[in-house]
Amino acid sequence: MSRERPTIEDVARAAGVSRATASRVINNAPGASEPLRARVSAAVADLRYQPNESARALASGRPRTIDVVAVTYNQGIGWLGTHPYFSRVLAGILPVVEGFGAQVRLQLGDSDPVEHAIDEIADHAGLGVVLADITPALAARLHRRCRRTVSLVRTAPSVPGMEADNVGGAVAAVTHLYERGRRRIAAIHGPATNPCAIDRRTGHRRAIRTLGLPDLSADGGFDREGGYRAARDLLDRHPDLDAMFVACDLTAAGAVQAITATGRRVPDDVSIVGFDDSIAAVCANPPLTTMRLPVEDMAAAATRLLLAGDPPPGHRQHFPVTLVVRAST
C-alpha cells in the first residue's frame, strides 16, 4: 500500500467525477446528484480518504478549528494548572468539536499588552472562538474583529454569551444556610473585577438584605490561599459566625481548612456553601455543599452555537445554578 495519503484528486478519479463534485459531496454541499454522491462516498471509504485540513484552511480562508482562549491576566500560567475551571471547559468543548470533525486550538492570550494577543487571536480565528473567562471590554474588542465569538461569562451586550444565574445561585446558597437555621452568615467574595464574582456578590447582598442579615464579608480571590486567609480573618473578627458562603469551591476548600484549624467543626459549628461544584468541592473534607455551575454544558452549548454558524450579536443562552447538598451543611 502506498505511504502517500490519497488526495481529493484520487477520490475524484476513482469515482469518475471531477474534483469539484468530489468536494461538494465531501462537504455535503448542495449541487450533486444522488448517484454521484454514492459513488464519491464509496471512493472515500475505499481509499480511506481524509481531507487535508491545511489545504482546506488555505482554500476556504479559515481553519476548521474552535479556538479556546484563556487569558491569564498576569496570574501566571500556574492558575491554569491548578484551577479546575479550565479543564471543565475543555471537557465540554472537546466531544462536540470531535463529533463535528473539527479541531480544538488553545490560545493563551497573555502577551503584553493583552490587547495585541486578543487582536491576533481574532484575526486568526477559525470556525469560532470560545472565551473561557474574560472581561467584557476585552470580549467586546475581540467580537468587533471577529463575530463568531461566544463568552462563557457575563460579557458586553454585543457579544454572544452563555450566562449562568450566578446572582440567583448566591441567593439560593445564602437562603439554604438560613433555612438550616444559620443567622451569622459570613461571605468570602471573589476578585472584584471578575464578572462571575461580581454577580455572586450581588446575589449575596440581595439575600442578606432580604433576610435581614448582617453583612460579614471578606475578599478571598478565587484561590485556596485567599480562602484560608479570608476565613481566618473573618473568624478573628466575628468569632460567633455560624456559616460561610464562599464564591468558589477552591476558596471554600481553604476556608474549611481555616475553620478546622481554629478548632471549630464543619458543619456543626460553622457550615459552609461553596460555588462551582468543581473537583475542589469533593476533595474538601467534609465534602462541600455547593452551587453547581454547569460549565461543561455551557461550553458544549457555546461550541454548538459556533459550529452552527455566526451567532447573532447579543445572543444569550441561560443556565441554572443548582444546589448540591453534601456534608458541609
Added chain:
Amino acid sequence: MSRERPTIEDVARAAGVSRATASRVINNAPGASEPLRARVSAAVADLRYQPNESARALASGRPRTIDVVAVTYNQGIGWLGTHPYFSRVLAGILPVVEGFGAQVRLQLGDSDPVEHAIDEIADHAGLGVVLADITPALAARLHRRCRRTVSLVRTAPSVPGMEADNVGGAVAAVTHLYERGRRRIAAIHGPATNPCAIDRRTGHRRAIRTLGLPDLSADGGFDREGGYRAARDLLDRHPDLDAMFVACDLTAAGAVQAITATGRRVPDDVSIVGFDDSIAAVCANPPLTTMRLPVEDMAAAATRLLLAGDPPPGHRQHFPVTLVVRAST
C-alpha cells in the same frame, strides 16, 4: 487602512526583495545578507505582517502545532474535567509553544477503536505530539507512524519519553511514613494497567520488603471515589493500621474523608501520603503530604524537545519525585 492582512508578497515588495528572500528572513533561514534582512524586518514591522499559518502548513506539509493527546480509555470525557493532571500538562506546554510562535492542538483519541484515532493523529501530526497518558502499546503504534512523539509516562523502549522516578517516589513515601514511626502502613494503588500506577506499586512493594513491613494493600483507581471505598475497606480489614500510602492525591483526598468518617484523626491516628502534588493535595483537609510529580516541567521539556527537531528514538529524560511535607503526616 486596508482590512486585508498583508501577505509575504506585500512585505517583499515593500522591502524591494523577492518573496523567497522575504521568506528566508521571516523564518530566519540562512541565505540572506544582513542589509536585506534588516530591510525585510523593517517591512514586517511596518506592515505588521503575520504569516498565514494555513498557507505555511500547506506549503511545508506540516502545520506548526504541537498536538497534545489525551486518551480517555472509555472513562468518559468527565475525567478530563475532574482530574487535575491534564491541565497541568497544558500549563507546562502552552508557554513554551507560545514562545516559539507555534500553536497547541488538543486531540481526544477516544473514538472506537482507539487504534484508529491514534493512527489518524499520527498521520496529521504537526511539529510533534505529546502523549499525556497512554499505554506503551499505543505509544509505540503512534511512534511508528510519527517519529516526533514524546510520552510523559513510562512507555515502549523506542518511544522518546520523559520519565519521573515513580518507583523511587513510592519508596520515599513509605520510608517517610516509617521514619514518622508508623509500622502498620497500608497502600491504595492505582489502575493495574497504568504505567505510573504500576511503578508506584513496585516502589511500595520494594519499600515494605526492605523495611520488613506487612503488605496491606487495596486498589483505588485514580479517582476520589475509589480512594474513599478502598480506605473504608482497609480500615475494616485492618482497624489497627496507622498510615496510608496512596498512589494519587485525588484518591488520597477520598481516603482522608473515609478516615475521618470512621472517627479517626489525620495524622494523629492515621497519617497519609499522597502522590502528584496536584490541587487535590492542598484542597484536602488536612492538606496532604505528597510526592511531587513535576508534571509542568516534564511537559515543558517534552515540548522543547519536539520543537528542537526529531527526538532520537528511545530518548529519555529523567525527573525526580520529591517529598512535600504538609499536615497529613
Added chain:
DNA sequence: CTGAAAGCGCTAACAC
C-alpha cells in the same frame, strides 16, 4: 447538475 480552472499564501527547488 457537473466540470474546468483560478487561485488561497507560502515554501523550497532550482537557476542565476
Added chain:
DNA sequence: GTGTTAGCGCTTTCAG
C-alpha cells in the same frame, strides 16, 4: 546571495 517558479490540496467561481 538572490530571484524565479512550481506546486502543496483544496474550495469556489464561472461556464456549460
